[in-house]
Amino acid sequence: DGLLTIQCKSQCVYSSIGRLGNCLGVPKDKYRIIMNPTGASFGWSTNAGDIALCAACTVVTGEPVSLSMSYEEHQHFSGKRCPAYSNGRLACDNEGKILAAEFDIGMDHGAYSWGGDDVMTKPARFTFFPYNVPNVAGLVRVANVNHAFGTAYRSYGSPQAYTLSEPLMDMMAEELGMDPFEFRYKNICREGDKNINSYVYPQYPMEKIMDTMRPIYEKAVADAKAADTPEKRRGVGIAWGGFNVTEGGGDSAEVALELMPGNKIRKYDTWHAMGQGATTGSLVVTLEALKEMHLTPEDIQLIQNDTKTCPDTGMAGASRSLYMDGNATIIAANKLLAAMRKEDGTLRTYDEMKAEGIETKYLGRYETNTTPGLCRLDPNTGIGDPTPAFTYCLNLAEVEVDTKTGKTTVLKFTCVDFVGRIGNIDAVNGQAYSGIMHGIGFALKEDYADVKKHANMFGAGTSYIKDVPDDINLIHIDGAISDGPFGSSGASEAFQASGHCAVLNGIYNACGVRIHEIPALPEKVKAGLDAIA
Numbered sequence: 001d002g003l004l005t006i007q008c009k010s011q012c013v014y015s016s017i018g019r020l021g022n023c024l025g026v027p028k029d030k031y032r033i034i035m036n037p038t039g040a041s042f043g044w045s046t047n048a049g050d051i052a053l054c055a056a057c058t059v060v061t062g063e064p065v066s067l068s069m070s071y072e073e074h075q076h077f078s079g080k081r082c083p084a085y086s087n088g089r090l091a092c093d094n095e096g097k098i099l100a101a102e103f104d105i106g107m108d109h110g111a112y113s114w115g116g117d118d119v120m121t122k123p124a125r126f127t128f129f130p131y132n133v134p135n136v137a138g139l140v141r142v143a144n145v146n147h148a149f150g151t152a153y154r155s156y157g158s159p160q161a162y163t164l165s166e167p168l169m170d171m172m173a174e175e176l177g178m179d180p181f182e183f184r185y186k187n188i189c190r191e192g193d194k195n196i197n198s199y200v201y202p203q204y205p206m207e208k209i210m211d212t213m214r215p216i217y218e219k220a221v222a223d224a225k226a227a228d229t230p231e232k233r234r235g236v237g238i239a240w241g242g243f244n245v246t247e248g249g250g251d252s253a254e255v256a257l258e259l260m261p262g263n264k265i266r267k268y269d270t271w272h273a274m275g276q277g278a279t280t281g282s283l284v285v286t287l288e289a290l291k292e293m294h295l296t297p298e299d300i301q302l303i304q305n306d307t308k309t310c311p312d313t314g315m316a317g318a319s320r321s322l323y324m325d326g327n328a329t330i331i332a333a334n335k336l337l338a339a340m341r342k343e344d345g346t347l348r349t350y351d352e353m354k355a356e357g358i359e360t361k362y363l364g365r366y367e368t369n370t371t372p373g374l375c376r377l378d379p380n381t382g383i384g385d386p387t388p389a390f391t392y393c394l395n396l397a398e399v400e401v402d403t404k405t406g407k408t409t410v411l412k413f414t415c416v417d418f419v420g421r422i423g424n425i426d427a428v429n430g431q432a433y434s435g436i437m438h439g440i441g442f443a444l445k446e447d448y449a450d451v452k453k454h455a456n457m458f459g460a461g462t463s464y465i466k467d468v469p470d471d472i473n474l475i476h477i478d479g480a481i482s483d484g485p486f487g488s489s490g491a492s493e494a495f496q497a498s499g500h501c502a503v504l505n506g507i508y509n510a511c512g513v514r515i516h517e518i519p520a521l522p523e524k525v526k527a528g529l530d531a532i533a
Contacts, residue, residue: 003032003308006055009045010035011272012315013307019048024059035305040275042438043152044078046317047114072455079151080448082119082142083108084160088127090172098187100135101196103127103164107142107157110149116142119150122157124382125197126497128165129158129242130206130392131184132193138382148448152317154438155497158243163518166239166501170508180505181217181238185210188240197377199385205418205477209394212475213238213416220398220412224510233401235510241393241498245490246320248386249374251367253324254311257286257332258361259340259350265295268303271325272316276492277427279304284423285326288486289333293347311363319391319490322423324366326485332364371483389481391494392418395439399506401513406526408507410440413499414473420481420489429474431492437468439499445519461519 004026010016013033020031033051050067057065069077088103105123109116120140127138142150173183188206195201217238224234256268267286271278279302286300303309313325339358340347353360368374368388377384398412413436422428445461447454454460480487500518508514513528 003030004055004058005032005034006051007034007036008051008054009038009041010048010051010305011041011043011045011274011317013270013272013305014312015046015315016048016051017307020052020055023052024055026055026059032306032308034307035272038274042154043156043317045274046152046315047079049077071457075448075455075460076148076451079110079153080148081153082110082150082157082160083147084123084163086160086164088164088168090168092172092176096173096176096178096183096186098131098133101128101133101165102136103138105138105140105160105164107140107160108147108150109142109144110147111144112149113144115152116144116150119152119157121377123161123164124377125195125244126158126161126242128196129161130189130195130201130240130390131169131187132189133196136196138196154435155243155493156317158241158493158497159442159500162239162241162498162501166241166498167504167508167514170505181210181214184238184240196382197385198383202389203392203418203479203481205392205479208477209392209416209418212477213394213396213414216414216473217396220396220414224398228510231403233403233510235399235401235506235508237397237399237502237504237506237509239395239498239501239505241395241494241501242391243319243490243493243497244387245318245323245389245391246368246387247314247318249369249371249376251314251318251320251324252365253313253328254363254365255313255325255328255332256311256361256363257290257329257336259336259353260301260360261350263293263350264299264301265290265293266301266303267329268310269325269328270305270310270313271321272305274316276316277424277430278316278321280424280427281322282325282329285322285329285485285488286333288423289330290337292337319493321490322488323389323481323484323490324368326488327366327483328364330364330485331366332362335362335364388483389420389489391490393494393497395436395499395502397499397502397506399503399510401507401511401525403511403529406522406524406529408444408503408520408522408525410444410467410469410503410506412469412471412473413440413502414475415495415499416475416477417494418477418479419491419494420479420484421487422476422478423486423488428476428491432474432495433472435492435495436472436499437463438496440468440503442496443500443503443518443520445521447519
C-alpha cells in the first residue's frame, strides 16, 4: 500500500513517527507503525532507535528486514534510568515544623540529549513531595556524558528526587529526636497547603493515608524490636512517594467507537499493551461509558496500536492512559449514544441506524487544556501547575540485615495509596506488586555501569523471586478524582517512585548504616558496619 510499515515494540506508535522525522527520506504520512504483542518496556520504548535501524535497512535494501538482538546487545543499546547526584539540606523549628529546604540535583543523561529537558522537571516537582515546605530553592541540571543514554523509565525522574528528600526527612527526624513517621505526619500538606511549585494539590489524601498506615507502622516497629539480634538486625523504613498523571496542559487523546452488527462495539485506540493491563483498562472504560447498552466484555472488540487504523490516543507513559483514554472514550460514547437515541429515549439497533442512514462510528477527543489553570513550570522559578492529578503512595519496608555479610532482606512491604477510583483491582494490584518489586531491586541490586558484568539480567542485578517478600500488603484508599473518567486516575508509576527509599531508611533503622549511593550491595552495608565497629 505504499507505506513503510514497521512492526515493533513501542509505547507510542504515533510519537515514533515524529522521532523518525525526515531522517530516512520517507514522508511522515508514509509511515505505518504497528505495536507487536510484547512484554514490558517501562519507558525504554518511547525511543525509536531500534525502529530507525530496521527502517533504514528496509529503505536501503527495498526488502523486508527483521532486527534481532542478543540480550547483551539489548543491554548496551537500550537507554537506562538517569543516575543522579544530589545535595540537599532541610531546616525546621524546634517543634519539628519544616521552615525551608534547598537542593541541587545533577542528572547524568548519557550520550544523547533527547528527553533531557523533560526529565529535569521531575525532581523540580517531586523533591519533598507531598510536604508543606514554605521556602524552597532548588536547582536541577543535566549533563551529556559518554555513558548509556538516559531514557524514560518507570516513575521517570521522580525516584531520583525521593532518593534525596526521603532519607533527608529521616535524618532531620533523628536530629530532632522525633519518630520519622511523626515528623512526616506533622509536615504533610493538608487542605490549602501548596506544593514546592507554589500551587495547591488537586487532591489531599495525605492525612488519611498516614492515619491508615499508623497502626501498621507501630506494629512493624514493635515487631522489629522484638526480633532484633546482634547477628540479624531488624529495622523499619518509611517513605512518601507519588507521581503526576498526564503529560501536562497540552496533552490530548483520541479514540473511536463503532457500532457493529448485533449491537456489538468495535473500539479503536492506541492504549499500548506493554503488559500493564492496557486491554483490560480500555475494555473497562468502554463498558462503563456504554453502560446503558448492557454490554458484556465479549461484545467489545479492541483494535489497537496501529497508526493506519487507529486514532492517536498518545503514549503509554506519564501514568496517563486510563485518565486520557477514559475521558476520550466517554466523549465518543456520548456521541454514539446520542445518535442511537430515539425520541422515546430507547436506543436504535445497528440495523435501524443503517436503515436510517445514521453514522455508526464516532471519534472522541479529550484535551487536558479543558482543566482550568494548568500551566507549565517556569524553568527559572519552578512555579507552575502542569498536571490535573497526582498519585500518592506511602511505603513501609520491614528489613533484616545480616551483620556477618551485610546482606539486606526485605521481609514485609506495605503500601497505602490513593490512585482514584479503581476500575479493575487486578490490573492495579499487578502494577503495585511489580512496582514494589522494582523498588526493592533498585535499592539493593540493580546497576548498569560495567559493560561486561552488567551485560545480562543476572549480572545487572534484576530481582529474583527470593529477593521479593511474599508478605506484601496493599491498601487502596477509595476516592474519586473529580475530572478523571468515572473518578479514576493513573496508577502505575506511583508504585515505583520511592519504595527504594523505604528500604534504604529501613537499613539505617536496623543497623545505623546510611547508604548514600545505591544499590545497597552487601559489601557496602558490611563496610558501613565495620566503620561503625
